[in-house]
Amino acid sequence: MNAKKLQNYLEGDVPRNIGERIDLFLLKKxxxxxxxxxxxxxxxxxxxxYxxxxxxxxxxxxxxxxNVFDLNPMWLLVGAGPMILTEDEYGCPFREEEELVDYQAQILKLKHELADKDRELAAIERAMGKQQALILEAVRKACREQxxxxxxxxxxxxxxxxxEGAHRPAGPDRQDPAVSHQAAVGD
Structure with missing residues (x-):
């Protein structure tokens, strides 16, 4: 394998066949x-x-x-997965178990934070729905007065x-907007 091909692989080019993958493996080792x-x-x-x-x-x-080199057979045959079985898909060695536990704890913390943000967003959406119902009632009142x-x-x-981007029900028998919106919001 020449230096230009090696440079291409280092820049993200993917070996197209078994021969190129073997040559890349030889260069790495x-x-x-x-x-x-x-x-x-x-x-x-x-x-x-080959x-x-x-x-x-x-x-x-x-x-x-x-067995000898930890060379991933799927990578060698079709280019799938990491080259080396003891590395991740980015060529980084697998971490020690304690590091993995730390990563799992961080992931769990992020999942909880995401769930908290989802609950906050739902509360904001409910408040917006109530605000829209108030606006519709104000429109109704002003219309009656006029x-x-x-x-x-x-x-x-x-x-x-x-x-405001609300969705109205399909069909000719539309309900009163304030009533249908309150039903959708759950009030």
Whole structure:
């Protein structure tokens, strides 16, 4: 593998085939094809044939690579998952158990904080619904004082709800906006 391809991989390029993945692994481990073959019980020529695509690794090779080098067989075959089984998908070694427990505690804390924020948001949404009901009642009262018909009042209330982004019920038999909104909010 040449220096340009290595630079491309370091910049995020993904190896496209088994040969490129083997070469990338060799670069990471700083070993030759011959040394890899020797460690896994095959010849350097066999490794070269995998790299050129003339043949594919068999299950014995994949098992030996996983046992000797922690090489992930799925990564080698199709590029899925981390290269090394003892690393995460970003190439970082797995953490000690105590560190994982700390991370789990942090995640749990964040989940609780998120739940608290969700409850706050729900309370704000309920308050907004009550505020909208008050606005609709004020519109109704003002319309009555101006002598508007019930149909005109409803039309104006729908216009207010549409302006505020509320959803009106489908169909021709629409309820009074204040009543349907209060039912949706739960008051």
């Amino acid at each position: 700083k070993i030759t094809r011959a040394k890899l073959g020797e460690a896994l019980g095959v010849t350097g020529t066999t490794i070269a044939s 790299c050129t695509g003339k043949s594919k690794p068999n299950s014995d090779f994949l098992e030996a690579a996983a 002598g508007l018909s019930p149909d005109q009042v409803k039309a104006l209330q729908w216009a207010v709800m549409d302006y």
